[in-house]
Amino acid sequence: EAGVAQSPRYKIIEKRQSVAFWCNPISGHATLYWYQQILGQGPKLLIQFQNNGVVDDSQLPKDRFSAERLKGVDSTLKIQPAKLEDSAVYLCASSFYSSGEQFFGPGTRLTVL
Amino acid sequence: DAKTTQPTSMDCAEGRAANLPCNHSTISGNEYVYWYRQIHSQGPQYIIHGLKNNETNEMASLIITEDRKSSTLILPHATLRDTAVYYCIVRAPNSGNTPLVFGKGTRLSVIA
Numbered sequence: 001e002a003g004v005a006q007s008p009r010y011k012i013i014e015k016r017q018s019v020a021f022w023c024n025p026i027s028g029h030a031t032l033y034w035y036q037q038i039l040g041q042g043p044k045l046l047i048q049f050q051n052n053g054v055v056d057d058s059q060l061p062k063d064r065f066s067a068e069r070l071k072g073v074d075s076t077l078k079i080q081p082a083k084l085e086d087s088a089v090y091l092c093a094s095s096f097y098s099s100g101e102q103f104f105g106p107g108t109r110l111t112v113l
Numbered sequence: 114d115a116k117t118t119q120p121t122s123m124d125c126a127e128g129r130a131a132n133l134p135c136n137h138s139t140i141s142g143n144e145y146v147y148w149y150r151q152i153h154s155q156g157p158q159y160i161i162h163g164l165k166n167n168e169t170n171e172m173a174s175l176i177i178t179e180d181r182k183s184s185t186l187i188l189p190h191a192t193l194r195d196t197a198v199y200y201c202i203v204r205a206p207n208s209g210n211t212p213l214v215f216g217k218g219t220r221l222s223v224i225a
Contacts, residue, residue: 004156033212042115042200042215043157056212091156099206102213104156 002026004105006092012111018080021108025073025094031055032069033102034077035091043091049075050098082112115216116140117201122220125195131188133219135201138182143205146177147213148186150197157200157215160186191223 005024013019025032030051035043046065048056051072060067064083069075079086089107118136125131137146147162161168161175168175174187188195200218205211
């Protein structure tokens with residue numbers, strides 16, 4: 001079974017630039033999550049989708065972050081404009097249903113200079 | 114905020130059992146205990162979960178105290194590949210949308 005795919009694996013940008021991350025969940029998984037993991041800390045949920053609808057985006061900094069899951073499959077997370085404190089690993093996860101086991105992708109490591 | 118307390122780090126000799134403790138003294142009756150681990154440069158990986166009975170699978174055993182205020186994850190024969198950060202999480206999966214809330218976890222180093 002193919003796992004959760006994410007790209008790119010690494011990204012370096014300068015502050016105030018824009019960046020986008022892509023996630024392809026496990027086939028058939030209705031629930032998709034984006035987490036932010038700052039160095040030395042555990043992952044923090046940014047947004048949760050159920051199919052193509054947003055279930056929870058209470059922790060998403062909406063002035064600069066946006067996410068979408070068109071057609072209820074792939075998802076993109078965008079940061080515009082980036083700040084230094086956005087340097088982190090961005091993890092995508094999916095689950096068959098909202099309370100099920102979550103499967104994580106390898107993450108995208110973002111460095112903002 | 115995470116509802117669990119874990120030691121920051123632990124060492125374990127290769128081939129020995131690794132016992133990772135977790136305190137969750139404010140756990141509610143409908144909350145399960147979940148364990149995930151994160152190997153360097155990878156995403157977290159599910160290990161095991163339980164409500165009140167001890168659980169075992171191919172990866173580990175989970176021992177939950179009778180009062181459910183603490184638990185221990187046991188890796189029976191630790192290998193170098195078990196070196197990772199281990200997260201203990203409490204969650205009520207049957208109470209609607211309940212996300213995983215990660216703390217800082219325990220960094221386990223398995224030493225040859």
